[in-house]
Amino acid sequence: NAGVMQNPRHLVRRRGQEARLRCSPMKGHSHVYWYRQLPEEGLKFMVYLQKENIIDESGMPKERFSAEFPKEGPSILRIQQVVRGDSAAYFCASSGDRSYEQYFGPGTRLTVT
Amino acid sequence: EDKVVQSPLSLVVHEGDTVTLNCSYEVTNFRSLLWYKQEKKAPTFLFMLTSSGIEKKSGRLSSILDKKELFSILNITATQTGDSAIYLCAVTAQAGTALIFGKGTTLSVSS
Numbered sequence: 001n002a003g004v005m006q007n008p009r010h011l012v013r014r015r016g017q018e019a020r021l022r023c024s025p026m027k028g029h030s031h032v033y034w035y036r037q038l039p040e041e042g043l044k045f046m047v048y049l050q051k052e053n054i055i056d057e058s059g060m061p062k063e064r065f066s067a068e069f070p071k072e073g074p075s076i077l078r079i080q081q082v083v084r085g086d087s088a089a090y091f092c093a094s095s096g097d098r099s100y101e102q103y104f105g106p107g108t109r110l111t112v113t
Numbered sequence: 114e115d116k117v118v119q120s121p122l123s124l125v126v127h128e129g130d131t132v133t134l135n136c137s138y139e140v141t142n143f144r145s146l147l148w149y150k151q152e153k154k155a156p157t158f159l160f161m162l163t164s165s166g167i168e169k170k171s172g173r174l175s176s177i178l179d180k181k182e183l184f185s186i187l188n189i190t191a192t193q194t195g196d197s198a199i200y201l202c203a204v205t206a207q208a209g210t211a212l213i214f215g216k217g218t219t220l221s222v223s224s
Binding site for chain 1: 144145147149154155156157158163201205207209210212213215216217
């Protein structure tokens with residue numbers, strides 16, 4: 001029973017490029033959450049999605065960031081025109097219906113040069 | 114504003130010691146508190162606590178929640194070097210909502 005999968009594990013982008021981060025939830029889970037961990041900071045919530053719907057995006061920056069969870073395929077976190085301040089570890093978590101427990105993927109470490 | 118505060122921020126102990134990690138919270142409509150262990154990868158789920166005064170236990174780790182005083186503790190007995198990690202505390206208002214994390218406690222266990 002595979003856990004939460006994320007790819008790539010490491011991503012290097014130059015300023016101004018786009019970054020695409022992928023997340024496949026644990027089997028049987030339909031709820032996906034994205035968190036960002038900046039150096040010396042705790043994990044911060046970004047967005048919560050169910051299949052084809054964004055439920056809560058209160059933690060997403062207003063510009064350049066977007067997320068989707070299509071009917072088929074992984075959830076995607078997209079960052080356009082990356083800046084150095086976007087360098088961080090981005091974690092995806094998933095949960096089952098009516099469950100408080102969220103299980104995390106290994107994260108994608110984004111470095112913007 | 115909802116917040117979670119963990120203490121201490123870091124801790125260095127010797128193998129065999131017992132440690133207690135603290136987590137206090139202020140959150141609207143609290144429903145559950147979760148503990149995670151983070152090594153150089155994904156946070157790994159340890160415990161979820163929803164009821165006050167009921168201890169959760171797994172091997173050398175145990176945790177308890179006090180909903181009146183708004184805090185939880187995580188105890189690790191007979192520590193081992195493999196316990197070295199960042200321990201994260203998070204709270205949530207209801208199922209299917211964001212976890213609010215503390216900054217974590219970095220535990221280092223020396224042999």
